[in-house]
Amino acid sequence: MRLLLIEDDAALRLGLARQLEADGYRVDQAADGEDGLFQAREYPVDLAIVDLGLPKLSGLTVVQRLRADGRAIPILILTARGSWQDKVVGLESGADDYLVKPFEYPELAARVKALLRRSLKATSDVLTLGPIAIDFSAQVARLNGEVMDLTAFEYRVLEYLVRERARVVSKQELSDYLYPHDEDRDSNVLEVLIGRLRRKLDPDGTLAPIETLRGRGYRFTLG
Structure with missing residues (x-):
């Protein structure tokens, strides 16, 4: 947050x-x-x-x-x-x-x-979307009940995409959220984070929880 x-x-x-x-x-x-x-x-x-x-x-x-x-x-x-x-x-x-x-x-x-x-319009700190559960208070994500090993940046990406899942989030917006406004940003870093997060959320390649819309950004697809 x-x-x-x-x-x-x-x-x-x-x-x-x-x-x-x-x-x-x-x-x-x-x-x-x-x-x-x-x-x-x-x-x-x-x-x-x-x-x-x-x-x-x-x-x-x-x-x-x-x-x-x-x-x-x-x-x-x-x-x-x-x-x-x-x-x-x-x-x-x-x-x-x-x-x-x-x-x-x-x-x-x-x-x-x-x-x-x-x-967040939630009655508790935990939001469950399919097999993925996010505890906003503890800043922990679980996949099929098991705590996921996410870096701080990976968690922030996941949290933001989940909260904004009703719409497409542009790369610029996501970068603004992740990094102080006086830092240089590298879009390649964001793409690596998204790729790593996808593999952790969907190790079997069956969920496709994060969709890339070319030229527009990313969208969380579950829920």
């Missing part, structure tokens, strides 16, 4: 990013509302954590503009203001949940997990 953390307090932002990454999330960071809005618009994001008191653009403005764009990603707002009026303003702007500073990391982690689960 790829998260966007928009927070101008550098110590808090870096600390939260380290803890979230230790929990297995990919975390992009922004120190002001303008950069945060740009990243949310330009790159695939599964959830945004947005501080309200941001420079350049306020957190409320960021949330409002994302919702005006039609972006339905879950948004958790962070606020130093604890009054119920401020909470209502944040939620009415389009946020899905709020957390008042100061807070403990386990509470933020629990809210992130709950919002992501709700966005």
Whole structure:
């Protein structure tokens, strides 16, 4: 899962990013509302954590503009203001949940997990598609009940294709999801990852779980 953390307090932002990454999330960071809005618009994001008191653009403005764009990603707002009026303003702007500073990391982690689960429209963390089961919480995939030996990148590819299985995912979109936007990408690396993942998901060559549509991208075919 790829998260966007928009927070101008550098110590808090870096600390939260380290803890979230230790929990297995990919975390992009922004120190002001303008950069945060740009990243949310330009790159695939599964959830945004947005501080309200941001420079350049306020957190409320960021949330409002994302919702005006039609972006339905879950948004958790962070606020130093604890009054119920401020909470209502944040939620009415389009946020899905709020957390008042100061807070403990386990509470933020629990809210992130709950919002992501709700966005997946799943009643549990496990999604079963034919012989393949994916435990989003544990970040583990099973084939016929046996845990698959996937690298972190292979798991991310599988998770993203499964979540977006109703449509074709372009190579560019998948690359944006996998790699920081300031890294050089090599399309050959992505093709190798897809090939390796196909062999692990379908060792007998009977499922064909990942379809390649020439010139368009990839689609997960099960479910």
